[in-house]
Amino acid sequence: MRKSHPIRRVVLATAATVSGVVLLLSLKPASDPAAASAAGAAPQQTAAGQKAPQGGQQGGAQASSGAGTVTGDATQTQYGTVQVRLTVSNGKIAKAEAVQAPKGGLSDQKTALAVPKLNQEAVAAQSAQIDAVSGATYTSNGYKKSLQSALDRMKSAGSAGSSGPGAPGSSGAAQTRTVTGKVAQTQYGPVQVRITVSGGKIAKAEAVQAPKGGLSDQKTALAVPKLNQEAVTAGNANIDAVSGATYTSTGYKQSLQSALDQAGG
Amino acid sequence: MSTTLAGGRAARRQTMRRIRPRRSPAVPLLLAVWAGAAAVLWLWWHNTPSIADDNGRILNAGRITGLLAGYLMALVVLQMARVPALERRVGSDRVARWHAMSGRYTLCLIVAHVFLIMWGYALQAGKSLGDIVQQTIDSINQLPDMGKAAIGTGLFVLIGLTSIGPVRRRMPYDTWYHVHLMTYAAVFLTFWHQITTGNDFAVEPMAKTFWYGLYGTVTALLIWYRIITPIRLNLKHRMRVEAVIEETPGIVSVLIGGRKLHRMGAEAGQFFRWRFLAPGMRFSSHPYSLSAAPRPDMLRITVKAIGDHSARLRELTPGTRVWAEGPYGAMTAQRRSRGKVLLVAGGVGITPMRALFETLPGAAGDITLLYRANSTQDLALWDELAKIADERGARLMYAVNSPDGERPDISAENLQRKIPDIDRHDVFMCGPTGFAQSVYEALRGAGVPARRIHHESFEM
Numbered sequence: 001m002r003k004s005h006p007i008r009r010v011v012l013a014t015a016a017t018v019s020g021v022v023l024l025l026s027l028k029p030a031s032d033p034a035a036a037s038a039a040g041a042a043p044q045q046t047a048a049g050q051k052a053p054q055g056g057q058q059g060g061a062q063a064s065s066g067a068g069t070v071t072g073d074a075t076q077t078q079y080g081t082v083q084v085r086l087t088v089s090n091g092k093i094a095k096a097e098a099v100q101a102p103k104g105g106l107s108d109q110k111t112a113l114a115v116p117k118l119n120q121e122a123v124a125a126q127s128a129q130i131d132a133v134s135g136a137t138y139t140s141n142g143y144k145k146s147l148q149s150a151l152d153r154m155k156s157a158g159s160a161g162s163s164g165p166g167a168p169g170s171s172g173a174a175q176t177r178t179v180t181g182k183v184a185q186t187q188y189g190p191v192q193v194r195i196t197v198s199g200g201k202i203a204k205a206e207a208v209q210a211p212k213g214g215l216s217d218q219k220t221a222l223a224v225p226k227l228n229q230e231a232v233t234a235g236n237a238n239i240d241a242v243s244g245a246t247y248t249s250t251g252y253k254q255s256l257q258s259a260l261d262q263a264g265g
Numbered sequence: 266m267s268t269t270l271a272g273g274r275a276a277r278r279q280t281m282r283r284i285r286p287r288r289s290p291a292v293p294l295l296l297a298v299w300a301g302a303a304a305v306l307w308l309w310w311h312n313t314p315s316i317a318d319d320n321g322r323i324l325n326a327g328r329i330t331g332l333l334a335g336y337l338m339a340l341v342v343l344q345m346a347r348v349p350a351l352e353r354r355v356g357s358d359r360v361a362r363w364h365a366m367s368g369r370y371t372l373c374l375i376v377a378h379v380f381l382i383m384w385g386y387a388l389q390a391g392k393s394l395g396d397i398v399q400q401t402i403d404s405i406n407q408l409p410d411m412g413k414a415a416i417g418t419g420l421f422v423l424i425g426l427t428s429i430g431p432v433r434r435r436m437p438y439d440t441w442y443h444v445h446l447m448t449y450a451a452v453f454l455t456f457w458h459q460i461t462t463g464n465d466f467a468v469e470p471m472a473k474t475f476w477y478g479l480y481g482t483v484t485a486l487l488i489w490y491r492i493i494t495p496i497r498l499n500l501k502h503r504m505r506v507e508a509v510i511e512e513t514p515g516i517v518s519v520l521i522g523g524r525k526l527h528r529m530g531a532e533a534g535q536f537f538r539w540r541f542l543a544p545g546m547r548f549s550s551h552p553y554s555l556s557a558a559p560r561p562d563m564l565r566i567t568v569k570a571i572g573d574h575s576a577r578l579r580e581l582t583p584g585t586r587v588w589a590e591g592p593y594g595a596m597t598a599q600r601r602s603r604g605k606v607l608l609v610a611g612g613v614g615i616t617p618m619r620a621l622f623e624t625l626p627g628a629a630g631d632i633t634l635l636y637r638a639n640s641t642q643d644l645a646l647w648d649e650l651a652k653i654a655d656e657r658g659a660r661l662m663y664a665v666n667s668p669d670g671e672r673p674d675i676s677a678e679n680l681q682r683k684i685p686d687i688d689r690h691d692v693f694m695c696g697p698t699g700f701a702q703s704v705y706e707a708l709r710g711a712g713v714p715a716r717r718i719h720h721e722s723f724e725m
Contacts, residue, residue, distance in 0.1 A: 009366075014373075021329050021330070022326075024309075024310070025322045028316040029315050029316075030316065030318075185318075185321060187321075187324050187464070188464070244407060246389075246390055250389060250390065250391065
């Protein structure tokens with residue numbers, strides 16, 4: 001029976017909602033901490049030039065770096081095998097990926113959920129001291145073991161000046177190098193493009209990050225191969241968006257442009 | 266009367282022992298609602314690693330408002346599911362006010378959500394705010410379940426417009442009600458786009474399960490309490506109109522017979538939603554309070570002929586079948602916390618007070634009824650009230666306008682003079698809003714704590 005003040009209530013509710021939303025938005029960091037350090041750690045010129053001193057200027061820039069891939073031990077977990085492969089550059093983890101992970105039934109979802117997070121964490125931490133993803137403890141532990149063995153190999157290989165076992169990715173060709181673009185945020189997730197430049201042209205384009213989960217999986221599967229092709233054909237970032245995947249396409253183009261800028265510079 | 270008087274202090278102690286006020290579950294329920302809202306916000310927080318720019322901020326504001334709207338929408342519908350804990354413990358009137366308030370708020374969230382998301386998408390596609398209409402059309406065409414969502418949103422806006430005070434007052438009740446029923450369709454239509462395009466539900470399977478659980482529970486409660494429970498009630502009790510009695514000019518009582526009516530669990534002070542299966546009346550149901558304690562074979566309602574529906578009650582013929590839903594309402598003896606009770610009735614608000622006056626346990630002198638009407642002719646049910654007062658030693662007072670039309674002065678001072686220990690009473694009150702408001706203020710002035718003034722008001 002207390003007197004009601006409709007106007008005051010409307011003003012209060014509006015003010016509370018707006019300030020609550022603004023507060024939540026402002027508390028979020030401007031860029032994903034894991035993704036940001038991944039982009040930072042990834043030297044934008046992952047050339048494997050140290051084996052080819054004739055690599056000239058481009059190789060010279062990377063002369064001191066040990067770049068290549070290192071694959072860790074396959075670790076058995078209750079739900080299946082986990083095996084981690086690292087892309088190493090300048091003695092740092094530029095990229096981490098699981099070449100094997102539990103599959104089938106519920107495991108598919110868990111893997112889809114956990115592995116991207118673990119990959120990010122590995123790059124951010126630069127060590128095997130990473131947090132387990134809740135709900136995917138076994139996968140996380142297997143991942144950490146395999147990661148540790150890969151790190152061990154990376155260190156011994158680094159001191160030996162070679163890129164360790166399982167590093168067939170090193171491209172000897174002088175004029176060939178890979179450049180990774182900046183991460184472009186889209187509403188469905190980050191997009192990141194890596195191009196292989198050879199003779200001043202895009203020899204290959206691939207998406208190292210693309211939206212995942214639910215509807216996004218389909219769209220990514222549909223759009224990314226097309227975009228990769230278009231990028232190679234066009235040789236620049238003026239490519240057509242794939243219809244039905246406008247946001248992914250836009251993100252792709254942004255990241256591609258940044259990769260091209262780096263390659264050109 | 267002598268027997269009750271002889272009881273005296275011992276009898277009052279006996280009465281007090283039975284008085285255990287049941288607290289309204291409103292506070293724990295509201296806490297649960299806030300906790301749910303916090304969980305929804307956490308879901309967004311958990312699934313959003315970072316926000317890069319203004320575009321991201323706009324989109325994420327759209328996502329937050331969308332998630333909150335989806336959550337609240339389920340609760341807005343739940344409030345109208347006639348769940349007994351809400352109807353009988355919190356009180357139908359309070360729940361109806363919550364429903365109106367949260368409904369308006371949810372509609373605002375929906376509008377904000379649509380605007381922000383479409384603006385954000387337009388920016389992302391390299392367009393500007395001006396292209397928001399084109400962007401909306403594109404999104405409806407390209408994204409799954411967005412067509413349904415657009416129709417549902419249109420319905421929500423229509424429902425919201427018809428519920429604005431001045432619009433609603435100019436509209437026949439039945440029209441408004443049937444427009445309002447489309448809420449179910451609108452909720453159904455907008456549900457699917459939340460699941461198929463909602464970022465948080467695509468990423469987090471647990472969230473999807475929770476969302477299905479929330480909407481599934483609400484649907485189950487609706488089907489149970491709005492459909493199955495009334496069917497069972499009416500099949501069991503088979504109510505019919507027994508007689509229609511004119512109490513005073515403009516006020517009629519309807520006697521309703523049926524089987525084992527005491528088993529319906531109705532208490533004095535409660536009401537049912539009545540639907541009389543007579544021509545022109547069968548498509549709307551109306552809430553009327555019981556004006557006497559329920560008997561195994563008979564219920565009685567007393568109604569003032571103010572609207573179309575109540576005026577037609579006069580023409581009901583005995584034998585007309587009655588479809589009732591209830592009992593609802595929380596203004597019963599369980600609200601009482603003190604031995605002494607003051608009942609205040611304004612006009613036809615006497616109906617629940619009359620039932621409480623008869624049945625509230627109490628020794629002689631514990632129960633007082635103050636009855637306000639325009640004139641002594643308008644004091645409906647007065648003879649019955651006088652008889653009850655006489656039998657149980659209760660006090661009965663009335664306040665009417667003086668012959669020259671002057672209103673009686675119900676002030677804090679007057680109340681204190683008539684009832685010196687008024688601050689030790691529980692007060693039950695029923696009457697028109699203006700009357701209830703002025704009496705409420707007088708009671709507070711006379712020292713009655715707000716928590717002991719029990720009032721039911723269906724004004725929004």
